[in-house]
Amino acid sequence: xxxxxxxxxxxxxxxxxxxxxxxxxxxxxxxxxxxxxxxxxxxxxxxxxxxxxxxxxxxxxxxxxxxxxxxxxxxxxxxxxxxxxxxxxxxxxxxxxxxxxxxxxxxxxxxxxxxxxxxxxxxxxxxxxxxxxxxxxxxxxxxxxxxxxxxxxxxxxxxxxxxxxxxxxxxxxxxxxxxxxxxxxxxxxxxxxxxxxxxxxxxxxxxxxxxxxxxxxxxxx
Amino acid sequence: xxxxxxxxxxxxxxxxxxxxxxxxxxxxxxxxxxxxxxxxxxxxxxxxxxxxxxxxxxxxxxxxxxxxxxxxxxxxxxxxxxxxxxxxxxxxxxxxxxxxxxxxxxxxxxxxxxxxxxxxxxxxxxxxxxxxxxxxxxxxxxxxxxxxxxxxxxxxxxxxxxxxxxxxxxxxxxxxxxxxxxxxxxxxxxxxxxxxxxxxxxxxxxxxxxxxxxxxxxxxxxxxxxxxxxxxxxxxxxxxxxxxxxxxxxx
Ligand SMILES: Nc1ncnc2c1ncn2[C@@H]1O[C@H](COP(=O)(O)OP(=O)(O)O)[C@@H](O)[C@H]1O
Ligand SMILES: [Mg+2]
Numbered sequence: 001x002x003x004x005x006x007x008x009x010x011x012x013x014x015x016x017x018x019x020x021x022x023x024x025x026x027x028x029x030x031x032x033x034x035x036x037x038x039x040x041x042x043x044x045x046x047x048x049x050x051x052x053x054x055x056x057x058x059x060x061x062x063x064x065x066x067x068x069x070x071x072x073x074x075x076x077x078x079x080x081x082x083x084x085x086x087x088x089x090x091x092x093x094x095x096x097x098x099x100x101x102x103x104x105x106x107x108x109x110x111x112x113x114x115x116x117x118x119x120x121x122x123x124x125x126x127x128x129x130x131x132x133x134x135x136x137x138x139x140x141x142x143x144x145x146x147x148x149x150x151x152x153x154x155x156x157x158x159x160x161x162x163x164x165x166x167x168x169x170x171x172x173x174x175x176x177x178x179x180x181x182x183x184x185x186x187x188x189x190x191x192x193x194x195x196x197x198x199x200x201x202x203x204x205x206x207x208x209x210x211x212x213x214x215x216x217x218x219x220x221x
Numbered sequence: 222x223x224x225x226x227x228x229x230x231x232x233x234x235x236x237x238x239x240x241x242x243x244x245x246x247x248x249x250x251x252x253x254x255x256x257x258x259x260x261x262x263x264x265x266x267x268x269x270x271x272x273x274x275x276x277x278x279x280x281x282x283x284x285x286x287x288x289x290x291x292x293x294x295x296x297x298x299x300x301x302x303x304x305x306x307x308x309x310x311x312x313x314x315x316x317x318x319x320x321x322x323x324x325x326x327x328x329x330x331x332x333x334x335x336x337x338x339x340x341x342x343x344x345x346x347x348x349x350x351x352x353x354x355x356x357x358x359x360x361x362x363x364x365x366x367x368x369x370x371x372x373x374x375x376x377x378x379x380x381x382x383x384x385x386x387x388x389x390x391x392x393x394x395x396x397x398x399x400x401x402x403x404x405x406x407x408x409x410x411x412x413x414x415x416x417x418x419x420x421x422x423x424x425x426x427x428x429x430x431x432x433x434x435x436x437x438x439x440x441x442x443x444x445x446x447x448x449x450x451x452x453x454x455x456x457x458x459x460x461x462x463x464x465x466x467x468x469x470x471x472x
Contacts, residue, residue, distance in 0.1 A: 115317070117313060117315050118319065120275075120311075120313065120317060123280060124309070124310070124380075125331035125380075126307030126308075126331065127335060131334055135330065140320070143321060219321050219365075220320065220363065220365035
C-alpha cells in the first residue's frame with residue numbers, strides 16, 4: 001500500500017506534466033476529429049457523386065489503417081521523404097484524422113435518423129442545400145450524435161496512449177511518463193496504476209460532460 | 222418576374238410526365254391554377270397527388286412537359302429553384318416542424334435565412350402569424366409539446382411567413398385525430414376567403430364543397446376530370462370519379 005503512495009508522492013510533478021500533455025493531445029485531436037469528421041460527413045451527403053466518393057474514400061482509408069501505422073507515416077515516413085512534420089502535429093494529426101473517420105460515420109448515421117420530411121420542409125421554404133445542412137440537418141444530427149460522439153471521445157482518450165508508446169518525440173504524455181518512472185523505480189504495478197487513474201479521470205470527465213449535454217440538448221420528437 | 226405577371230394564371234402544368242423507375246406516376250398532366258383560386262386535388266391513394274404537388278414545388282423533377290409558376294418554368298436544379306420555392310408555401314401531412322427549434326423560431330427561420338430579414342422583425346411577424354392561427358401562447362414551446370392540430374397550424378404559419386403567392390397542402394389533416402381536423406380546416410378556409418391561391422390534396426369533401434372553386438380528380442397519374450365541386454359530386458362524368466365520390470360520401 002505504502003508503495004502506491006510513495007510512487008505518486010515522489011513523482012507527482014512528472015505525472016502531472018504527463019497528464020497535462022495527454023490533455024493537450026486529446027483536446028487538439030478532438031477539434032481536428034470534429035471539424036474533419038463534419039466535413040467528411042458533408043461530403044458523403046452532398047448531392048454530387050464525386051464528393052460522395054471522396055468522403056467514402058477518406059473513411060475507408062483512415063478507418064482501415066492502424067493508428068500506429070499513421071503515426072509512423074506522419075512522423076518518420078514524411079521526414080524521410082523530406083517533409084518533416086512537427087511531432088505534436090504528427091501526433092494530433094494522426095489521432096484526429098483517424099478518429100474523424102469514425103466521427104464522420106456517426107454524423108452520417110445521425111443524419112439518416114433525421115426524416116426526409118425535414119429536408120423537404122427546409123427546401124420548400126427556399127433554403128439552399130448548404131443552409132439546409134447548416135441550419136436543419138447538422139444541428140439535429142449533432143444532438144442525435146452526442147452519445148456515440150461521447151464513446152468516440154473516450155476511445156480517443158485511450159488511443160492517445162499509443163502516441164506515448166510510439167517513437168514520436170513530443171513531451172512525454174501520461175503513458176510515456178509512466179514508462180520512464182517504471183524504468184527508474186521498477187515499481188511496475190504501482191506506476192501504471194497511477195497512469196490508469198489519470199486516464200480514468202479524463203474518461204469519467206468525458207462521460208459526465210456527455211450526460212450533461214444529453215440532458216440539455218436532447219430533442220424530443 | 223415573368224412577362225405573364227398580369228395574366229390570371231399563377232400555375233400552369235403542361236403535359237407533365239414523371240416516372241419512378243419504370244412506374245409512370247404522372248401521365249400527361251395538364252392543370253392550370255388561376256390567381257386567387259382554391260383547387261382541391263382528389264383521387265385514390267397512389268394516384269400521384271403528392272408527386273404532382275412536389276413537382277410544382279420542384280422537390281421532384283419532371284421527366285417531360287413544363288410547369289410554370291408566375292410565368293417562370295420550374296428548373297430542375299440550380300439557384301433559380303430556391304428563389305421560386307421561396308414564393309410557394311408547402312404544408313405536409315406529417316407537419317415536418319423542426320424539432321430542435323421553438324415554435325417561433327420555426328416560423329421565423331425562412332424569413333431570416335432566405336429573405337435576410339432582421340431577427341427581431343422576423344420574430345415579431347412570426348408572433349402575429351401565430352396569433353392568426355390561434356396559438357399565440359405557444360411561441361416558446363417546442364413542437365413536441367404541441368398537439369397534432371397545433372403543430373399543423375404552426376406549419377401553416379411557417380409557410381405563410383414567407384408571404385407566398387401559392388400554398389400547397391398535401392393531406393394536411395390526414396394525420397390528425399378527428400377532433401383536431403376542424404381547427405386546421407378553419408385556418409385554411411380563412412386563407413382561401415382572403416384570396417390565397419391554394420392547391421389542396423384532401424379527402425375532406427365537406428371542405429372541398431364549402432371552400433374550393435374547383436376539384437381536379439386524378440387517377441393513375443391522369444387528371445380524369447375537373448369541375449366545380451357541386452358538379453363533381455352530383456354528376457361526375459367518369460366511372461372512376463363516380464366510384465370515388467360514392468366511396469367517400471358513404472363510407
Ligand atoms: N420517391 C419515390 N420513389 C419511388 N416511387 C415513388 C416515390 N414517391 C412516390 N412513388 C410512387 O408513386 C406513386 C404515386 O405516389 P404519390 O404521389 O405519393 O400518390 P398519392 O399522394 O396520390 O397517394 C405511388 O405508387 C408511389 O409508390
Ligand atoms: Mg400522398
